Amino acid sequence: MILQIFINGILKGGLYALMAIGMSLIWGVMDIINIAHGSFIMLGAFTTYWLFTLFGIDPFLSLLASMTVLFILGYAVQRYLINFVIRASAFITLILAFGIEIFINNLALVMWTADVRKVKVPYGAANFSIGNYITIPTIRLIAFILVIIISIAFFYILNKTNLGRSIRATSQDLDAARLVGVDVARTYSVTFGLGVGAAGAAGTLWAILFPISPMMGGVLTLKSFVVVIIGGLGSMLGPLIGGLTLGVTEALGSNWFGSTYENLISFTILVLVLIIRPKGILGGTD
Amino acid sequence: MRGVIKTVLVGLAVLGLVFTYGSFAKAENPKVIKLGCAISFTGGKSRSGKLYRDAYDMAVERINKSGGVKVGKDTYIFKIIYYDDKSDPTESSRLVEKLITQDKVNFLLGPYSSGITIPDSLVAMRYKIPMIEGGGASGKIFSRGNKYIFGTLPPAGQYFKSTLEMLKTFKPVPKTIAILYADDKFDVSVAKGTQKLAKDMGFKVVLFEKYAEGATDFNSVLTKIKSKKVEVVLVAGHTEESLNFTQQAKELNVCPKMISMTVGPSEADFRKSLGKDAEYIYGVASWSTQMNFKGYLFKDTQEFVKLFKAKYNYDPDYHNASGIADVAIFKDAIERAGTLDPEKVRDAIAATSLDTIYGHVEFNPNGQIKGTSVVLQILGGQVYQVYPNGVKKPVYPVPCWKDRK
Numbered sequence: 248m249i250l251q252i253f254i255n256g257i258l259k260g261g262l263y264a265l266m267a268i269g270m271s272l273i274w275g276v277m278d279i280i281n282i283a284h285g286s287f288i289m290l291g292a293f294t295t296y297w298l299f300t301l302f303g304i305d306p307f308l309s310l311l312a313s314m315t316v317l318f319i320l321g322y323a324v325q326r327y328l329i330n331f332v333i334r335a336s337a338f339i340t341l342i343l344a345f346g347i348e349i350f351i352n353n354l355a356l357v358m359w360t361a362d363v364r365k366v367k368v369p370y371g372a373a374n375f376s377i378g379n380y381i382t383i384p385t386i387r388l389i390a391f392i393l394v395i396i397i398s399i400a401f402f403y404i405l406n407k408t409n410l411g412r413s414i415r416a417t418s419q420d421l422d423a424a425r426l427v428g429v430d431v432a433r434t435y436s437v438t439f440g441l442g443v444g445a446a447g448a449a450g451t452l453w454a455i456l457f458p459i460s461p462m463m464g465g466v467l468t469l470k471s472f473v474v475v476i477i478g479g480l481g482s483m484l485g486p487l488i489g490g491l492t493l494g495v496t497e498a499l500g501s502n503w504f505g506s507t508y509e510n511l512i513s514f515t516i517l518v519l520v521l522i523i524r525p526k527g528i529l530g531g532t533d
Numbered sequence: 534m535r536g537v538i539k540t541v542l543v544g545l546a547v548l549g550l551v552f553t554y555g556s557f558a559k560a561e562n563p564k565v566i567k568l569g570c571a572i573s574f575t576g577g578k579s580r581s582g583k584l585y586r587d588a589y590d591m592a593v594e595r596i597n598k599s600g601g602v603k604v605g606k607d608t609y610i611f612k613i614i615y616y617d618d619k620s621d622p623t624e625s626s627r628l629v630e631k632l633i634t635q636d637k638v639n640f641l642l643g644p645y646s647s648g649i650t651i652p653d654s655l656v657a658m659r660y661k662i663p664m665i666e667g668g669g670a671s672g673k674i675f676s677r678g679n680k681y682i683f684g685t686l687p688p689a690g691q692y693f694k695s696t697l698e699m700l701k702t703f704k705p706v707p708k709t710i711a712i713l714y715a716d717d718k719f720d721v722s723v724a725k726g727t728q729k730l731a732k733d734m735g736f737k738v739v740l741f742e743k744y745a746e747g748a749t750d751f752n753s754v755l756t757k758i759k760s761k762k763v764e765v766v767l768v769a770g771h772t773e774e775s776l777n778f779t780q781q782a783k784e785l786n787v788c789p790k791m792i793s794m795t796v797g798p799s800e801a802d803f804r805k806s807l808g809k810d811a812e813y814i815y816g817v818a819s820w821s822t823q824m825n826f827k828g829y830l831f832k833d834t835q836e837f838v839k840l841f842k843a844k845y846n847y848d849p850d851y852h853n854a855s856g857i858a859d860v861a862i863f864k865d866a867i868e869r870a871g872t873l874d875p876e877k878v879r880d881a882i883a884a885t886s887l888d889t890i891y892g893h894v895e896f897n898p899n900g901q902i903k904g905t906s907v908v909l910q911i912l913g914g915q916v917y918q919v920y921p922n923g924v925k926k927p928v929y930p931v932p933c934w935k936d937r938k
Contacts, residue, residue, distance in 0.1 A: 248760045255752035255785075353575075361579035363773050365806035374786050384784035457749050458776045458806060462576065466747065501753040506744035507716050 251381050252498050258384070260494020261391035262452060266467055267474035267486035268401060269445035275480040276418040276438045279329065279340045283348035284471050285464030287443045289355065291317050291450020292459040299366050306366055306455045310393070313447040321443025325436045333435065348464065355461035365458045390452040397448055402483040404441070414438050473517045479527020488528055492516070563601060564609045566873065568593075568863070569632030570642040571653065576620025577747065580772065580802075581852055582645045585668055587845050588856025589613055589642055595830050602864050605871050611860070618644060626652035633660045639873050640664070642859055645852075647671035647689070647719035654682035663879040665862055667855030671718040675899040683862070683882055683896055685855045687819050687904035689719055690726020693767055695908050696793055696817055697727070697734055699920040700765060703929050707764035707790060711740035713754060713778075714769040715747075723769040723795060739763055746771070751778045752785065759787045764930075768794045776806055783810055783934045790930030791815055798911055799850040813931035816909040820851035820891055821918045824907075828890040829861045837890040851891075858891035 270284045281287075294313040298304040304312070324347065332339050373385040405411035413434045416424040425431055453459065453467075470493070478489025493513055500512035520527060570589065573582030590613070596602065597610040614636050618625035625644050632638045633656070641657050643650055643666020650669030657664040658679045666674075670686035700707055710731055714724035724741070731738050739761050742754055755778075758766060766789045768778055775797030782792065797803040798816025822838045831837040837857065841849040866881035867873065887894045895903050908920040910927055919927035 248756060251756050251785075252753055255756065259750060259752070356575055361575065361583075362802065363580065363776065363806065365776065367806070367808050374784055376786065382784075382786045384781075387784070457780075458773055460773070466749075497750075498753055502757065505742050506713075506748060506751070506754050507742075509748065509750070510745055 248380065252502050253495060254381065254383060256495035256498030257491060258387040258391050258494070259498065260491035261394040262387075262449065262456070262490070263470055263474050263493050264487045264490025265394040265397060265445065265452065266449040267471040267478065267490055268398060268483070269442035269449070270468075270471040271475045271478065271480060271486045272401070272445070273439055273442035274475060276414055277333070277435055278337055279344065279439075280337070280472075281442065282341060282344040282468060283351060283464075284442075284446055285466065285468030286348045286351040286355075287317055287321070287446035287464075288450040288453060288467050289459065289461060289464040290320070290351065291447030292454035292463070293355065293359065293450075293461075294447065295451040295454040296364055296366050296459060299368070306368060306451060307389070307393075310448055310451045313451045314444045317447030317450075318440040318444035321446075322436045322440035324443070325439035326432075329439065330432065330435070348468075352461055352464060359461055361460060361462065363458045363460045366454045368455065386455055390456065393448075393452065397445065398483060398487055401441070401445065405483060410434075410437060470513070473513050476517055476527060477520050479524075479529040482529055485527060485529045492528070564607055565612045566602060566604075566609045566640070566867065567636065567638040568611055568613045568640050568642050568860075569629065569636060569638030570613055570644070571616045571618045571625045571628035571632065572642075572644045573620040573646075573649075574615075574617035577771075578620040578645050578649070581668065581796075582620075584850070584852040585643075585645055585856040586615065587841075588667075588849070588853040589860055591841065591844060592830055592857045592860035596860065596864055599830075603868050604873060609867075611864075613642065614638060618649065620646075620649070622649045622652045625649045626656050629653045629656040630660075633657075633662055638662070640863060640875070640878065642666070642863075643668055643684070645669075646717070647674060647722070648717050650674050650682075650684075651718065654679055657681045661879075662875050663882055665859040665882065667859045668852065669719065670901075671722040673718055673722065675897075675901045679900065680883075681879060683900045683902075685858045685862070685891065685894065685902045686851075687906055688726070688901055689722035690729070692723045692769070692795055692817050692906055693727040693793070694730055695906050695920060696767070696815065697730055697736065699908050699927065700736070700791075701734065702920075708737055709739045709761070709763050710736045710765045710767060711742075711758055711761070711763040711789075712738060712767050712769070713740075713742050713744060713751075715745070715771060715774060716743050717746050720769040720795070727767060727769075736765075744770075744774075746774075748774060749777050751781045755782055755785050755787045758789060759785065764790045766792045768792065770794065770796065772797050772800060772803060775803060779807055779810055779814060786934055788931075788933035788935075792931075793817065793908075798909055799916055801847050801850075804911060804914060804916070809937070810934075811911050812914070812937070813928055814911050815919075815927075816911075816916070817906045818851040818909055819904055819906050820854045821907055821909055821916065822848055822850075823918045823924050824892070826890055826892050827888045829865065829887055830857065831890050834890040854891040858889045858894055861889045862887060862894060 273281050291313040294316050295306050295309045298309040374382050376382050413429045417434045474489040478485030497509050501509045573579045593611045602609045616628040641664035645668035647669040650666050658681045663681050665683045667685045670689040712724050714720040775794045793815035798814050799818045804811045825834045865887050870877040870881040907918050909916050910919045917925040
């Protein structure tokens with residue numbers, strides 16, 4: 248049974264990690280705590296839902312679509328909105344992100360009503376068993392594998408491409424980056440786009456696994472936030488470690504103490520990490 | 534000095550106008566009884582909130598079209614003033630206060646969910662304005678000696694009583710029960726009541742677990758259910774949680790002999806969202822569309838169901854029926870009282886004995902309706918009342934996920 252719970256935790260942790268990758272990237276590079284992150288995840292989920300419901304496009308195929316749509320949206324939001332206050336204090340960008348969140352949520356509420364919807368795929372709750380005691384939900388496993396692939400892709404973009412070098416340079420030293428000719432404004436927009444695109448991917452996978460509704464974003468923002476803090480900023484491995492830690496601890500914790508305490512457990516970890524390793528498990532020590 | 538006098542005169546004239554206008558407005562025909570309602574348009578409770586709004590609106594429209602409310606020699610029509618409480622109890626009680634003090638409503642209709650009804654009912658008590666609510670069943674609403682609150686959902690603790698009685702009729706009688714419940718006031722009342730009933734009836738409650746309202750992940754709890762080989766699972770929660778629970782039970786291939794849920798199975802959305810996986814899920818309700826009662830506003834339950842479906846394009850469930858009853862009770866009580874005086878109407882409500890499409894309504898001294906619940910089951914994509922006096926026989930034990938076609 249313990250093994251089953253462990254597996255449940257890891258599979259859930261993968262999803263947490265994907266949710267947090269985008270937030271971590273935006274936070275690390277631009278110093279913006281994107282409160283609207285959960286709302287972007289919601290938009291990704293609804294993109295998948297509508298593509299599936301209206302055109303019958305398989306949710307796993309729509310992964311690319313929702314990433315693209317959300318990338319463009321993120322790029323535009325940064326370019327034409329956040330860009331104007333990017334030099335202001337972190338507090339101002341926080342408020343702006345908060346405003347964006349309220350706007351997106353309520354717009355979604357008006358357009359799609361508060362109904363809970365579900366992507367009904369024929370392979371819905373497929374699973375397979377190993378031995379007598381362990382059941383693995385196939386979709387969650389596939390989602391987990393996708394999370395790993397997307398993380399690796401991000402890792403590759405950040406470390407091996409010119410774009411990634413510009414992003415990292417900008418995050419390390421803004422002035423130096425300018426001096427060597429990095430187009431900072433564009434880098435910011437692309438970074439924000441990538442972060443929001445990752446949120447779109449998380450939304451797609453979320454829509455396959457859980458029912459969705461316009462107000463679902465708030466909790467997801469919180470979870471992403473916790474994962475980012477636990478994992479630490481500044482590396483693509485951070486969210487992965489943070490997500491898995493959170494997933495497994497929540498699964499074990501709610502087994503031992505009861506399901507009510509799931510949130511208590513995640514926030515206790517958050518507090519502990521802030522006390523013991525303020526920069527996160529993988530964060531530097533400076 | 535002259536300027537001052539002039540200002541005062543003009544002021545008086547304006548005041549005079551306002552008063553005359555006011556008295557003209559009062560003479561307007563037909564006269565209006567204002568019902569105030571702070572309910573969830575947005576936020577987590579908005580889905581169920583809409584069910585009540587639809588019901589209230591339909592009942593009011595029906596009354597106003599068919600002769601209104603007779604108070605003594607005068608005829609009044611109902612008008613509902615709504616505010617959106619954003620699913621927030623604090624906001625809701627503030628709005629109820631606003632309805633009473635600023636909008637000067639005559640009476641109050643309730644919000645949705647026990648957690649919001651409790652603070653709202655206390656405001657009603659403070660201003661001595663009667664409130665009839667169809668959306669809160671927790672004992673905590675009615676245990677405060679509040680004379681001004683009346684509820685048309687049966688006591689939460691008794692919700693699963695009919696289900697447990699039904700279990701006793703099965704052969705062999707299941708022994709082990711798991712009770713899962715959300716940590717809000719209503720569901721806690723349901724769970725605690727059920728736990729006690731189950732123990733008294735000789736069942737073994739092997740798992741009694743609370744989860745956070747709005748929880749999305751039930752993997753741990755399902756794993757426990759599987760490893761303890763629980764026979765009957767009773768869930769007291771909300772639609773989204775019911776959806777998640779069912780889907781994840783299938784994902785992890787957990788198949789107890791029966792799963793029953795307080796909220797979800799009776800709603801059309803639940804069945805639409807889950808499709809085939811909703812099959813065989815049990816539910817409880819204080820009312821179902823298969824009942825047939827003589828009505829007050831409608832000829833009978835079946836006529837109501839037909840008209841409701843034509844108007845809103847979904848099947849009504851017990852939320853809607855309860856909401857219809859709330860408005861019907863107001864009309865009946867006001868007419869019997871023959872006045873709009875809140876105290877006298879309150880006493881008339883307390884003495885209600887009325888046949889509605891929701892069933893026969895009488896209130897306990899604490900303000901809660903005397904009533905029971907029925908057991909439902911989803912069979913062939915439809916909800917059927919299976920106990921007591923079921924339209925169909927309950928399917929038990931339900932086939933495991935893997936054995937279904």
